[in-house]
Amino acid sequence: MEKEVKTFDAIVIGSGPGGYLAAILFAQKGLSTAIIEKGDFGGTCLNRGCIPTKALLKEATFLEEAIKSGMIKKSEDILSFFKKAMEKKDIAIQQVVGGLRNLLNRDRITIFQGEASFIEPHTLQVLRDGTSIEPIHSDRIIIATGAALKEESQLGRDGKKVIGSDDLLKMADLPTSMAIVGGGRRGVEFATFFNIFGVQVTLIEKQNRILPQMDREISVRYKSLLTKRNIKVLTDTEAKSTEISKDQKTVRLQIVSKGKSETIDSKMILWVGDRQGYVTGLHLEKASLNLQNGFIPVNPSMKTSSPGIYAIGDVVGRGCLAHKAFMEARVAVENILGQSTRIDDRLVPICLYSNPEAASIGLTEEQAKTEWGEVNIGKFPFMACGRSIATGNQEGMVKIISEKKYGEVLGVHILGPSATELIHLGAMAMRHEIGVEEIKEMIFAHPTFSEAFFEAALDTSGEAIHMMKG
């Protein structure tokens, strides 16, 4: 190598939630730290995932209420609202990305804008426009490069009529119809979003239910909510190919639905299908690493098979979630610094942010029955909750699954208002072994949605107060 190799105490590749947190934690422990980013600072979460989609969903929820109350009627007004929503989303992105840069500067982290590429297991070069800026070295490397749509999950993607979620966030206009391929959380979020903006949506999921990671009861109820909204939901359906019509006006999606070949014509196709670890340009092989089933394999300490190299976040798979990446960043840094913490995947909440929200933690009812045999189910519908009635948020329920002997909470599943916040009561209970009997001892403020959590705990032993039985 001709250029001098700079050495850092730690190098992090990728600046999404996992990467930036790892860098901050290293820096706060006094390690000289470098972070390399070839795309947008903040990664998927800040630029194309969590933050922008939540900004858009919040606007959609408001729009829906405005339409219901008769304040907005005309489709021009909806389009202009859409454009304003997109602007607000951009402002939110600017704010979080700006905030992140401040944090990195605060902690004196060296920022490399460019593509990281392994030369040797502990030496990387940073490339800009194909040219190496500078080779850097560290005994401690964390790969946090994220994930991207699989090739086969974006057939025909042209960024215009056939798009991925990245393209979507730059949309300037609304199509009249859209087929969304992928019925997981993001697929459902986009389906409700575009539905509210007047787009005719077809949602396609290859498994036998939408939201396959969540409790079956939530899947079933959510499907019927989507259907009520006039979203067409096709489960057991695989997308096979796309073809743009000769007049460029529609795009045809070839599907196999419950074994039968069919086609769906719409103005746009949105792929939110399977993702895989994004390692383009990284030259993993030079660090003696490679993808397995699309992701970098790690042990419960987030260590790869290559000494001194860890991987965290979407690039290791097991669900693409910012807070999973946060947790993995902590675990990786702690292990690198000599502790021996391990991931506890059981306690990662999963959240759906469309209206109504949904959230899950721990075992689903099916999983709990498989693992534990008989279990207790406590359930309370929001339609019997005072705050829900007062505010017109009556859809959904809280479900607490507990084991029979000590009442230990095994899983919590919430569909309904504030589900994504309420789920943390489940997270706290499960992390610190607060059983249903202990939940019953608490005082819940009235009127709050949290009371539904309390009543679900009471229902475990048939003691729910505000519920008609049988």
Place this chain on the structure above:
Amino acid sequence: MEKEVKTFDAIVIGSGPGGYLAAILFAQKGLSTAIIEKGDFGGTCLNRGCIPTKALLKEATFLEEAIKSGMIKKSEDILSFFKKAMEKKDIAIQQVVGGLRNLLNRDRITIFQGEASFIEPHTLQVLRDGTSIEPIHSDRIIIATGAALKEESQLGRDGKKVIGSDDLLKMADLPTSMAIVGGGRRGVEFATFFNIFGVQVTLIEKQNRILPQMDREISVRYKSLLTKRNIKVLTDTEAKSTEISKDQKTVRLQIVSKGKSETIDSKMILWVGDRQGYVTGLHLEKASLNLQNGFIPVNPSMKTSSPGIYAIGDVVGRGCLAHKAFMEARVAVENILGQSTRIDDRLVPICLYSNPEAASIGLTEEQAKTEWGEVNIGKFPFMACGRSIATGNQEGMVKIISEKKYGEVLGVHILGPSATELIHLGAMAMRHEIGVEEIKEMIFAHPTFSEAFFEAALDTSGEAIHMMKG
């Protein structure tokens, strides 16, 4: 007595949250139970308190956003929105009251619609239009008759220009200006509500800060938020008398503000001042009971000084809160049935539902410092929280007060989005001795407002991630 005396295993006087829960708990234990109500079923909470005000505040929050986004401009539109909001509020009341009647019927509780009046310590007559319907007897009596504005807290009240919160919920029109006397939670809620509907509001509080039950930091920040909204806030100010002008168009309020006599002219005065136990017609003296400082005195088991007679809810004072009444109902029934549970007042959350919300549990910073000397304060502003940025809810903070040795949580104070739900994380932590170190071990979903709670715990030891320091 001429009529035959019917005997019940238990009698509950009053059907608000405390009363109806006590009746349900008795009935679920197999006791023949009577409940007596002379006014509206469900008491203040369902008819004039929690439920209707939360319904109205929800509409106000929506209206505010609609005004901001330019969807609503004209004052006629605001008035018509007000009328619709009042209708929605009435529908919510009907639903909760209807639900309550179903619950009482479900549990075969005997309902007496009429005025309860003691004849002897354990015998009551139920009067309708001044005539006794039927004398009833029980060894177990719970008084849950609620509270009403003190005489001196409703000077000049005529139900039209000088009103209490009960009158307010029947309003058909909006005044152009209003003086609200009482700067506690309900006063602040009404102030923001009418402000959003274009009413010029003056809020008057006799103590040296609004929201005097909450942490001083919340009082101070909320005052500046109200001022920003163009609400005039007068603290250290006592209301002395009211006088309606000769043309009946305005009403003059005489005040003493920081020692100086002044007057405020407005179109309407709303009293939300001090309340006292409501026992009109009850003839407490025949049960050898009387009010002390306006409330029925009870011990920590909710027992009055008269054997076999308990009192719960607003009639015993110590803050008028439905969930305090719920808890007291449980404690009273458990003690009557032979257990010896006691009230733990420390763990009652206090909630403010205007926008932004606020909520408190446990000791305020001042109280904690007085009781514990030095304490740890962890604080995190919502402006650094991803979900707040994404959804434009950046006002406020989470503050966790903990003791220094074990990190035990002493108090949690939240101003900001979902405060009234998030507070239950504090409630659970405090009830089950989960200290700040244990909170740090949890995984919080991203992006959620709950992350601010996590970051506040991290900040206790200077480890908050998403915050610029100094």
